[in-house]
Amino acid sequence: MSVKSGQLQFYEHGYDGTSFSHIVEASGLYRGNIYHYFKTKDDILKAVIDLHLKEFGELLARWDQEFTDPKEKLIAFVDMLTGRKAELVQYGCPIGSMNMELGKGRRDLQKPARALFDLFRDWLAGCFKEMGKDDKAKSLALHLLGRAQGITVIAHVYQDPKLLRRETTNLQTWIRNL
Amino acid sequence: MSVKSGQLQFYEHGYDGTSFSHIVEASGLYRGNIYHYFKTKDDILKAVIDLHLKEFGELLARWDQEFTDPKEKLIAFVDMLTGRKAELVQYGCPIGSMNMELGKGRRDLQKPARALFDLFRDWLAGCFKEMGKDDKAKSLALHLLGRAQGITVIAHVYQDPKLLRRETTNLQTWIRNL
DNA sequence: GTCTATAATACGATAGAC
DNA sequence: GTCTATCGTATTATAGAC
Numbered sequence: 001m002s003v004k005s006g007q008l009q010f011y012e013h014g015y016d017g018t019s020f021s022h023i024v025e026a027s028g029l030y031r032g033n034i035y036h037y038f039k040t041k042d043d044i045l046k047a048v049i050d051l052h053l054k055e056f057g058e059l060l061a062r063w064d065q066e067f068t069d070p071k072e073k074l075i076a077f078v079d080m081l082t083g084r085k086a087e088l089v090q091y092g093c094p095i096g097s098m099n100m101e102l103g104k105g106r107r108d109l110q111k112p113a114r115a116l117f118d119l120f121r122d123w124l125a126g127c128f129k130e131m132g133k134d135d136k137a138k139s140l141a142l143h144l145l146g147r148a149q150g151i152t153v154i155a156h157v158y159q160d161p162k163l164l165r166r167e168t169t170n171l172q173t174w175i176r177n178l
Numbered sequence: 179m180s181v182k183s184g185q186l187q188f189y190e191h192g193y194d195g196t197s198f199s200h201i202v203e204a205s206g207l208y209r210g211n212i213y214h215y216f217k218t219k220d221d222i223l224k225a226v227i228d229l230h231l232k233e234f235g236e237l238l239a240r241w242d243q244e245f246t247d248p249k250e251k252l253i254a255f256v257d258m259l260t261g262r263k264a265e266l267v268q269y270g271c272p273i274g275s276m277n278m279e280l281g282k283g284r285r286d287l288q289k290p291a292r293a294l295f296d297l298f299r300d301w302l303a304g305c306f307k308e309m310g311k312d313d314k315a316k317s318l319a320l321h322l323l324g325r326a327q328g329i330t331v332i333a334h335v336y337q338d339p340k341l342l343r344r345e346t347t348n349l350q351t352w353i354r355n356l
Numbered sequence: 357g358t359c360t361a362t363a364a365t366a367c368g369a370t371a372g373a374c
Numbered sequence: 375g376t377c378t379a380t381c382g383t384a385t386t387a388t389a390g391a392c
Contacts, residue, residue, distance in 0.1 A: 012282065012283075013282055013283045014194075014279065014282040014283065016192075016194050016195065017194065017282055017283045019366075019367065019368085020367075020368060020369080021366085021367085030376065030377050030378080031369095031377085031378075031379095032369090032370075032371085032372095032376085032377070032378075032379095033375085033376070033377075035369070035370075036375085039369095040368080040369080041368065041369090091281065091282065092278055092281055092282075096278075096331055096335075097278050097281075097282065099331075099334075099335045100270055100274075100275050100278050100279075100331065100334070101192065101278075101279065101282075103269065103270055103275075103334055103335070104190065104191055104192040104195055104269065104270075104275065105190075105191045105192065105195045110335075114335055114336070117332075117335050117336070139344065142332055142336075142341060142345075143345065143348065145328075145332060146325075146328035146329050146331065146332040146345060147324075147325065147328050148328070149327070149328040149331040149332065150323075150324035150325050150326070150327040150328025150329070150331070151324050151328070153274055153277075153278065153324065153327040153328070153331070154295075154320055154323060154324040154327065156277075156278070156281055157274075157277045157281070157288075157292055157295050158292070158295070158320075163320060166317065167320075167321065167324060170321065197384075197385065197386085198385075198386060198387080199384085199385085208358065208359050208360080209359080209360075209361095209387095210358085210359070210360075210361095210387090210388075210389085210390095211357085211358070211359075213387070213388075214357080217387095218386080218387080219386065219387090357392105358391105358392080359390105359391090359392080360389105360390090360391085360392100361388100361389085361390090361391095362387100362388080362389080362390105363386105363387085363388070363389085364385100364386090364387085364388095365384100365385080365386085365387100366383105366384085366385070366386100367382105367383080367384075367385080368381105368382095368383090368384100369380105369381085369382090369383100370379100370380080370381070370382100371378100371379090371380080371381085372377105372378095372379090372380105373376105373377090373378085373379095374375105374376080374377080374378100
């Protein structure tokens with residue numbers, strides 16, 4: 001399916017850095033046929049964002065089932081970073097880097113991409129509410145999201161998984177002491 | 179000067195999003211003449227990176243003169259974020275966003291861009307050493323750098339200066355309690 | 357040196373034969 | 375539906391008149 005190909009290509013090369021030729025080659029479809037399914041390249045991106053939303057949404061739902069303690073859910077969120085260590089170091093965070101790129105000159109596309117941040121922010125805020133931190137839940141969620149983004153940026157810039165490992169350990173300590 | 183124009187254009191539109199036409203219009207030079215000074219667009223980016231290095235280097239040197247207490251220097255670093263609040267919210271961090279973009283498909287150019295991170299990392303590590311934290315100086319520097327990056331990403335994604343303000347206050351509290 | 361015209365190529369998007 | 379050839383535009387980069 002071309003959406004899955006686009007998802008990977010956009011992640012590895014960026015939206016602008018991914019040409020139709022790349023998508024054509026990666027998907028195995030023929031050049032013209034992509035336009036049967038998507039009118040423009042922007043439409044492909046929107047489909048890719050929807051796929052991300054679906055996949056991450058399912059992941060969060062799984063954690064909701066798997067863990068009852070909200071702290072364990074937050075730990076699972078941070079564990080995701082170490083679990084995806086290799087790709088995060090190589091290409092950065094898929095949703096962070098996408099939003100950063102679209103923030104420059106494609107503000108119209110950044111708006112749908114921001115929904116990915118909303119997804120995590122709201123889920124994290126839910127965890128903090130379960131911990132009794134009702135009034136600070138949203139700001140704590142954005143704090144944690146920011147910490148995760150910062151860790152990923154540094155690990156990506158220095159291409160160093162050890163940096164990611166060390167900082168996620170810090171972050172989990174912060175969670176346990178909440 | 180075309181380098182100063184390129185610096186601003188690259189920041190606001192990204193490297194790939196900035197065309198020669200943009201640089202031509204912004205610099206006031208004539209199309210062909212830019213090639214008298216720079217052989218390729220990549221060379222312009224390298225000059226822009228050097229300009230960033232020079233400007234930020236001078237800023238850090240000024241702080242070294244202005245403050246004797248290393249904690250005050252760290253506070254000044256964080257104050258820079260609130261001082262540049264408007265542009266950070268609108269376009270993200272100039273050195274972070276540049277490295278993120280170049281990390282996708284232009285790893286050769288990310289290497290020189292990373293020198294900007296090195297500049298801040300080494301200066302911050304110097305501050306931590308002055309505070310007697312010799313063995314942890316470098317990791318503390320990268321931690322602080324990551325926190326700053328994360329704050330900027332979140333504030334940029336949500337286009338919200340209040341988020342930046344709140345998180346920088348957090349960060350300064352963290353510094354004061356070190 | 358100053359300036360313009362244009363080359364060479366890659367891009368997103370389309371047309372249309374089969 | 376399947377597949378190919380190509381359009382129009384924008385890009386980086388040059389050639390070369392003055």
